[in-house]
Amino acid sequence: MAKSASTVRFAAVGDLHVTKDAGGTLRALFAQAAEAADALLLCGDLTDYGTAEEAHVLAEELSVVKVPIVAVLGNHDFESGTPEVVVEALTKAGVRVLDGEACEIEGVGIAGIKGFAGGFGRGSLGAWGEPAIKMFVQEALHEAMKLESALAKLRTPRKIALLHYSPIAGTVAGEPVEIFPFLGSSRLEEPLLRYPVDAVFHGHAHRGTLEAKTINGVPVFNVARPLLLRSRPDEPAFRLFELAREAPEATPPASAHAQHAPTPTVVQPAASANA
Template sequence: MIAAVADVHSPKYIDLFRQAIRSTPWDSVEVLLFIGDMVNRGKIDEYKRVLDALEGYYEGDIIGILGNEEYEQYENEIVSRFDRIVWLRDEGIELTLDDYKVGIVGTRGILDRPTFWQRKNIPDIVSRYHSRLRRIEDVLRNFRKRVQVLILLSHYSVTFRTLEGERRSIWREMGSTRMESLIVRYGVDLAIHGHAHRSRVLRTRLSSGALVVNASLPAVKSISLVDLRKEVVRRGILGFI
């Protein structure tokens, strides 16, 4: 079982996070995924509170990506201070889950249209997103050749389908259809994102059969669980296994 959560924005939703932890069947969880914005507005010390909340419940592996509120100027400090977490920054890792060889690729993600703040404060944001997209494509292409199950983690949404409930006028500033194209092109089996606090569509399947999960805590109100064997493999996505 895979567990995933995004948008704790500690301390804002830390009580909801603790409640979600208490109701999660941890005995069946093989890996926990942090999908970004686990702390609020650059308050990186809050990662200690987030990790402390798990004590006594979960002692296994944690893989994390960064969100837009883990500000880039603090990125290296976060990674070095909180090494309980395996951080993925436009890169991937191989592991075995439920007896399958799994590749997990992680990224902040990209937006089809940078936000007003980004356009104003990050002059090269468009080229950054283009470069990141190319990097993610290269990593996905490489991992697809080596693993049985390919998983993509992105803080920003990877499809507009899970943005239902958010204002349609800002969908392009919350996610990217270009990421959806990569998922389909490279046979990603499972994609997990956050960022969409008001989403009413928490799970969907793309034309390729890929399962997309929105793990944003304010939307889901719990830690998202994915049964790899039942929801990915047995759906026929991995028919060659």
């Protein structure tokens, strides 16, 4: 599909859970997503056990995609204790894997983290008591700080947040209430209130709800593939999302009375650590 002059299209899906025997099972889906969108967003649990073999299978499946791919890892990608091998295989395949970083595609800024658990609202776990509990809560706070840092770096008018764990309870509704604390954390929503975005995508909750909103009305989409397959069996297993492109600023017409154009002043940019 040709690029639109007025919109940017994103195809988002998570929880692929690629196994070593999954070769050939996702290429058609990825090709369809790449045809429909300007970029592909992957919301974690990309592999089933986080092994190098699984990551290489996924990289081969993604070889049919000719648009930019941005991803975050999920808890399954950490299962073998070597998430770096998953990142390495995907990076070599051209995937931009975010972990507290940001990138820009077609003028849209994307901030990405894995996220963490801890519960929502009044059901959030507090940092009180045993050191293990405090460490658990600190991990959620650390992920929230990484998201805030990534969002703060963005200067684009349009922004997207990419996570694995949910920042709100609304998109995990449908899961057993007993496991809500393990599906996400309200602490991940706080940076989204300070640095508003146009949309949030996450996975993880296979039996959750497709869409809900943050406190400030930002749409949050649960794009876990098992949920998409079950909820929309007649549609492709990815979420297609469009954002309007920013119209270029009009150049003011030259004055009919101007006799001489002023000599431009060149200002050298300050050195940047990100240069």
